Amino acid sequence: MVTTTQEVSDRRRSRIPFPVAFALPLALVERNARAARHFWLTIVSGFFEPVFYLFAMGVGIGALVGDVMVDGVAIGYGVFVAPALMATSAMNGAVYDSTQNVFWKLRFAKTYDTALSTPMRPTDVAIGEISWALLRGLIYSTAFLAVAAIGGFVHSWWALLAIPACTLIGLAFASVGMAATTYMSSWTHLEYVQLAILPMFLFSATFYPLSTYPAALQWVVQATPLYHGVDLVRGLMLGDLHAGLLVHVAYLAIFGTVGIWATAKRIERLLLT
Amino acid sequence: MIKAVGLRKSFGDFTAVDGIDVEVAPGESFGFLGPNGAGKTSTMKIIGCTSPASGGTIRILGMDPASQASKIKARLGVVPQEDALDADLTVFENLLVYGRYFGLPRATVRARAEELLEFAQLVDKRDEIVEKLSGGMKRRLTIARGLINTPQIVLLDEPTTGLDPQARHILWDRLFRLKREGVTLVLTTHYMDEAEQLCDRLVVMDKGRIVAEGSPRALIAEHASREVLELRFDVADHAERAADVEGIGARVEVLADRLLLYVENGDVALEQVTARGVHPMSSLVRRASLEDVFLRLTGRSLIE
Amino acid sequence: MTATTPAGVSTAVESPPGGGWLSVLAYWMAVYKRVWKGTIISSFLAPLAYLAGMGIGLGSLIDSGERTAVEGVPYLAFVATGLLAAQAMQTGVGEATFPVMGAIKWHHTYEAMLATPLRVQDLVRGHVVYAAIRVATTVGVFAIVSIALGALSGWGVLGAVVFAILGGLAFAMPVYFYSCRVRSEQGYNVLSRFVIMPLFLFSGTFFPISQLPAWLEALAWVSPLTHAGALTRAAALGPGSPFVLDLGGYLLHIAYLLLWAVGGYLLGVRALRSRMGA
Numbered sequence A: 001m002v003t004t005t006q007e008v009s010d011r012r013r014s015r016i017p018f019p020v021a022f023a024l025p026l027a028l029v030e031r032n033a034r035a036a037r038h039f040w041l042t043i044v045s046g047f048f049e050p051v052f053y054l055f056a057m058g059v060g061i062g063a064l065v066g067d068v069m070v071d072g073v074a075i076g077y078g079v080f081v082a083p084a085l086m087a088t089s090a091m092n093g094a095v096y097d098s099t100q101n102v103f104w105k106l107r108f109a110k111t112y113d114t115a116l117s118t119p120m121r122p123t124d125v126a127i128g129e130i131s132w133a134l135l136r137g138l139i140y141s142t143a144f145l146a147v148a149a150i151g152g153f154v155h156s157w158w159a160l161l162a163i164p165a166c167t168l169i170g171l172a173f174a175s176v177g178m179a180a181t182t183y184m185s186s187w188t189h190l191e192y193v194q195l196a197i198l199p200m201f202l203f204s205a206t207f208y209p210l211s212t213y214p215a216a217l218q219w220v221v222q223a224t225p226l227y228h229g230v231d232l233v234r235g236l237m238l239g240d241l242h243a244g245l246l247v248h249v250a251y252l253a254i255f256g257t258v259g260i261w262a263t264a265k266r267i268e269r270l271l272l273t
Numbered sequence B: 001m002i003k004a005v006g007l008r009k010s011f012g013d014f015t016a017v018d019g020i021d022v023e024v025a026p027g028e029s030f031g032f033l034g035p036n037g038a039g040k041t042s043t044m045k046i047i048g049c050t051s052p053a054s055g056g057t058i059r060i061l062g063m064d065p066a067s068q069a070s071k072i073k074a075r076l077g078v079v080p081q082e083d084a085l086d087a088d089l090t091v092f093e094n095l096l097v098y099g100r101y102f103g104l105p106r107a108t109v110r111a112r113a114e115e116l117l118e119f120a121q122l123v124d125k126r127d128e129i130v131e132k133l134s135g136g137m138k139r140r141l142t143i144a145r146g147l148i149n150t151p152q153i154v155l156l157d158e159p160t161t162g163l164d165p166q167a168r169h170i171l172w173d174r175l176f177r178l179k180r181e182g183v184t185l186v187l188t189t190h191y192m193d194e195a196e197q198l199c200d201r202l203v204v205m206d207k208g209r210i211v212a213e214g215s216p217r218a219l220i221a222e223h224a225s226r227e228v229l230e231l232r233f234d235v236a237d238h239a240e241r242a243a244d245v246e247g248i249g250a251r252v253e254v255l256a257d258r259l260l261l262y263v264e265n266g267d268v269a270l271e272q273v274t275a276r277g278v279h280p281m282s283s284l285v286r287r288a289s290l291e292d293v294f295l296r297l298t299g300r301s302l303i304e
Numbered sequence C: 001m002t003a004t005t006p007a008g009v010s011t012a013v014e015s016p017p018g019g020g021w022l023s024v025l026a027y028w029m030a031v032y033k034r035v036w037k038g039t040i041i042s043s044f045l046a047p048l049a050y051l052a053g054m055g056i057g058l059g060s061l062i063d064s065g066e067r068t069a070v071e072g073v074p075y076l077a078f079v080a081t082g083l084l085a086a087q088a089m090q091t092g093v094g095e096a097t098f099p100v101m102g103a104i105k106w107h108h109t110y111e112a113m114l115a116t117p118l119r120v121q122d123l124v125r126g127h128v129v130y131a132a133i134r135v136a137t138t139v140g141v142f143a144i145v146s147i148a149l150g151a152l153s154g155w156g157v158l159g160a161v162v163f164a165i166l167g168g169l170a171f172a173m174p175v176y177f178y179s180c181r182v183r184s185e186q187g188y189n190v191l192s193r194f195v196i197m198p199l200f201l202f203s204g205t206f207f208p209i210s211q212l213p214a215w216l217e218a219l220a221w222v223s224p225l226t227h228a229g230a231l232t233r234a235a236a237l238g239p240g241s242p243f244v245l246d247l248g249g250y251l252l253h254i255a256y257l258l259l260w261a262v263g264g265y266l267l268g269v270r271a272l273r274s275r276m277g278a
Helices: A005-015 A016-037 A040-065 A077-109 A112-114 A122-149 A157-181 A188-205 A215-223 A225-238 A243-269 B039-048 B065-073 B093-100 B108-120 B135-146 B167-182 B192-198 B216-223 B239-245 B266-275 B290-298 C020-062 C075-096 C100-106 C108-112 C120-146 C157-180 C186-204 C214-218 C224-237 C249-276
Strands: A067-070 A073-076 B001-012 B015-026 B027-032 B054-062 B074-079 B153-157 B184-189 B201-206 B209-214 B227-232 B251-254 B257-261 B281-285
Touching: A005 B074, A005 B281, A016 A040, A016 B093, A040 A077, A040 C020, A040 C186, A067 A077, A073 A077, A077 A122, A077 A188, A077 A225, A077 B184, A077 C108, A112 A122, A112 A243, A112 B093, A122 A243, A157 A225, A157 A243, A188 A225, A188 C020, A215 A225, A225 A243, A243 C224, B001 B039, B015 B039, B015 B054, B015 B201, B027 B039, B039 B054, B054 B065, B054 B108, B054 B192, B065 B074, B074 B135, B093 B108, B093 B135, B093 B209, B108 B135, B108 B290, B135 B153, B135 B167, B153 C075, B167 B184, B184 B192, B192 B266, B201 B216, B201 B290, B209 B216, B209 B290, B216 B290, B227 B266, B239 B251, B239 B257, B257 B266, B257 B290, B266 B281, C020 C075, C020 C108, C020 C120, C075 C100, C075 C120, C075 C157, C075 C186, C075 C224, C100 C108, C100 C157, C108 C120, C120 C157, C120 C249, C157 C186, C157 C224, C157 C249, C224 C249
Parallel strands: B027 B184, B027 B201, B074 B153, B153 B184
Antiparallel strands: A067 A073, B001 B015, B001 B054, B201 B209, B227 B257, B227 B281, B251 B257
16 A cells, blocks of 8 residues: 555645644643643743843943944943843743753653654644743743833833744744754754854844944844844834834744744654654 | 554664564454564554554554554554653643643543543552652553553553562553453563463564464464473583483473473473483473473573 | 573672772763763853953943943953853853762762762762862863953963862852752752852953942852952952952952852762762
């Protein structure tokens, strides 16, 4: 009996209507939410990291730097750096969830092997895991924005849109991060993740404006996904809307879609052989 | 329930399963017996739809894993070799979350999970994190987990490997209950006593092939004698004493630490040994087992 | 079937003396030899990225015109001396967390060691020396690169490296104690996010703690990192800077760091003894 893969995937797709199709990824979200209750302190601690940075940067370094010029307008350093910290914390959270956590579940805890012995499919696993990362990120972003607003670092109502923007950043990094994790076979490989994350954290126009970089380096900075995230969130939080923000959205959306697709493919190859 | 013809599985150059034919009837308790590396787990993974066959055909509940994996899995219960329990969750949550993977309504899963806690004798461990359970408890929880969707077929890969004797007996008792309820059991094992206890019918696998098939009793009758006389000598190499007992019984097997004599009556055979002036350090008469069948069929011991 | 003869196992008659802490150190060095590549990023590249990102990039915003972070000291040099101490803290903490939990809980290394003539204090001593070596190499490399980048200069840097190592141990030992008590990895998340991260940010690494509100500044002086940073700056930036210390100042900071290191060591030995049930 020969069935082509095309037939197979068509059949699978047509038989499962949308709401049911999402029930299975949700089961994995439920699993993660239940697990999170057992280490709630870790979850809570994740909120504090960007807040500590916000006060160190906004108050401590802000006093040294003074004002920063953005598009010819002088703004306080704290106001400048808060959006960047919100965006990078969305990235860090998504990357942590999709690399460290996923690596553990994939290679040691066998969480996905277990899930795949049920009607769950690789795509359900990918979507479920990424959805969880986004959900968690959403809570952090909202809390951070509230703290930043109380601290006086937010000046526009458009800032509310920074929350979905951070979810988009999370999607881009969680999906690509998870796809990358499927290639890792030892804990050492996880260290390489830092090799990508740390330079982006420091050099994506996060702590000083793009104009500070030498001209030759500016386009390198602009190529990184975090730059697009930072600039998007900054535009929204400063209420400085322009068409360029849509480019950032498109960049991040494409990044995320490719990541989800690659993750599902890889899980299938790794666990269903 | 399960029908496979010419089933194959290869990983690159290595052939794990080399063209086997298997048929499992409803309500049957069917075993794959063989040493590590015989291809048992690979076969189980194909049946569990988590590993595509490289050749041959297989139908599970009349469906093809290549196209209807999710539908088949919805009706299977899987008990993997390594428990793969969720260490981040409690006993009860492990059942609950697994049930949700099947897309079952929360209320249904909850009710079923409570029942299964009872079945697995884990009611008082309900809210413990699984890390704190003993090996036997973990195994029972894994079996309970595999039953959460009320499956028609339960796949058990090495159900009692690594457990102490008492834990094994508790586990066997649970599996007997399932069998009585008419659940089809498919299990792999490299323990003879387990196969004899649990299986209505079994296949002996070696190097990816089936070397014998039948009920445990029939296999013993066919490939071994009624009794076995074991002799130990105070020598480094037992082969040198084999000639001394040649001709007593149907066959002599030389093991690293003893000789096995396949005979109809062990006590009579021992008298004959002594009559020849051969005095072993110790001797033991026992009934023949599947271990002897395996030794006969492959020339090797099951546990190496 | 061929019969095999088991090879004879000879049993020792005399009792060996025990390898002492040196053999424990040798164990950790052997482990490090296997995994050192994985530590390049966190031990060597990460601090340099911070140096470049904060020191050079942010420095260009801070040191504009007449203004500098601290009178007469370029921001790059300020950050380099701060990071020297901070890096020692990170490495010291790193070596006192997961490797220790691994040896106690996951790999049962300590259990195996204690089945030999080794004593609990040998285990801790071996680990201290190992941590000190790890701190010394990371801090040493960082110092050399800082000199190459022109962030630091002079023999004072050597003194700064020694103080940084002391600072590293002032973290490694109390954290070792913590590792003997903590039961799950979650304890490390809490440690890293509620203790190490705030200390990294608020102990004068990136800005003088005088910028903080008075109560927070007072609190910052509790942090060993603040004292380690004061020492590395005094040694590396020299007498011409506002960070100069007199002998009493040096002794005071050193004594404070020793208090943490020695106190942590003594508590660590006790905690490990009770954890291993010996």
